[in-house]
Amino acid sequence: MTKIEEVKAKVEAGKSKLVPGLVQEALDAGNNPQDILDAMVESMGVVGEKFSTGEIFVPEMLIAAKAMSKGVDVLKPHLAGDGASKLGTCIIGTVAGDLHDIGKNLVSLMIESAGFDMVDLGVDVPAETFVQAIKDHDNVKIVACSGLLTSTMPAMKEAVATIKASGLTGFKVIVGGAPVTPEYAAEIGADGFAPDAGTAAVKAKELAT
Ligand code: B1M
Numbered sequence: 360m361t362k363i364e365e366v367k368a369k370v371e372a373g374k375s376k377l378v379p380g381l382v383q384e385a386l387d388a389g390n391n392p393q394d395i396l397d398a399m400v401e402s403m404g405v406v407g408e409k410f411s412t413g414e415i416f417v418p419e420m421l422i423a424a425k426a427m428s429k430g431v432d433v434l435k436p437h438l439a440g441d442g443a444s445k446l447g448t449c450i451i452g453t454v455a456g457d458l459h460d461i462g463k464n465l466v467s468l469m470i471e472s473a474g475f476d477m478v479d480l481g482v483d484v485p486a487e488t489f490v491q492a493i494k495d496h497d498n499v500k501i502v503a504c505s506g507l508l509t510s511t512m513p514a515m516k517e518a519v520a521t522i523k524a525s526g527l528t529g530f531k532v533i534v535g536g537a538p539v540t541p542e543y544a545a546e547i548g549a550d551g552f553a554p555d556a557g558t559a560a561v562k563a564k565e566l567a568t
Contacts, residue, residue, distance in 0.1 A: 362388045363398045366430065370402035373422030375429045382433040392437035399427050427461055439472040446473065446567050447500030450492045452480030455514040459507035462536060466505060469560035475501065486521035493522070499530045500567035503559065506536040515539070516547040523548055531566040535559055
C-alpha cells in the first residue's frame with residue numbers, strides 16, 4: 360500500500376490520530392500535496408456512498424470528516440500560496456441549515472492563497488449575516504456561499520437574493536458545493552460558480568479584478 364493509499368484508508372476509517380502523521384509521511388515521501396488532498400476528498404466520496412447505502416451512519420461520517428480536517432491542517436502550508444498581492448476581502452460561509460464545512464474551508468484556503476483577506480462566517484449562516492458582514496468589513500470584493508445539501512439550496516437562493524436586495528455594491532457573489540450547478544447559480548442570480556476550491560480561487564480573482 361502506498362502512503363497515499365494509507366492516508367485514504369485511514370480517513371475513510373476515521374482515524375484522526377493517525378491521519379496527520381500519515382499525511383506528513385506522504386509529503387516526506389515526495390508526494391504532491393494536491394494528490395494527497397485529492398485522495399482524502401475521494402475518501403469522503405466513499406464515506407458518502409457508504410452512508411447512502413446504509414452501511415455507516417452520521418457518527419461514522421462525522422469521525423471521517425474530523426480525520427480529513429486533521430489531514431488538511433497538515434497540508435495547509437503546502438497548498439496555500441503566499442497571498443502576497445492583496446485583492447480585497449472575501450466573506451465566506453456555508454448557508455443556513457447546512458453544517459458541512461470541509462469544502463468551504465478548502466475554498467477559503469484557496470481564495471486566501473489567491474490574495475484575499477478572508478472573513479469566515481462558519482456554517483449555518485443566515486442570509487442577513489452575510490449582509491451584515493459585508494457592512495462590517497472594508498473593501499469586500501467577493502461573497503462566497505457554500506452548500507452541500509439539496510435541502511439547503513433554497514437557503515442559498517435566499518442568501519443571494521438577500522445580498523442582492525441589500526443595495527450594497529462593489530462585490531460579486533460566487534456559489535458552489537456538490538449539488539450546485541452553473542445553471543442553478545445563474546438562476547438564483549449569483550455572479551459566479553465554481554465546482555471546486557481551485558476554480559473558486561480563479562473565479563474570485565477574475566471577478567474581483
Ligand atoms: Co453529510 N451529506 N449530512 N455530513 N456528508 C453529504 C453531503 C451527502 C452527499 C452524503 C450522502 O448521502 N451520500 C448527503 C447530502 C445529500 C444531498 O442533499 N444531496 C449528506 C446528508 C444527507 C447529511 C445529513 C442530512 C445526514 C443526516 O443527518 N441524516 C446531515 C445534515 C447536517 C446539516 O448540515 N444540517 C449530514 C451531516 C454530516 C456530518 C456533520 C456528519 C459531516 C460533515 C462534517 C463537516 O463538514 N465538518 C458530513 C459529511 C462528512 C458528509 C460527506 C460524507 C463528505 C462531505 C465532504 O466534506 N466532502 C458527504 C458525502 C460526499 O461529499 N460525497 C455528505 C469533501 C469536501 C472536500 O467536498 O464539501 O463537496 P465538498 O467541497 C468541494 C466542492 O463541493 C466545492 O469545492 C470543495 C473542494 O473542492 N465547493 C465549493 C464547496 N463549497 C464551495 C463553494 C464555492 C465553490 C466550490 O464557491 C463559494
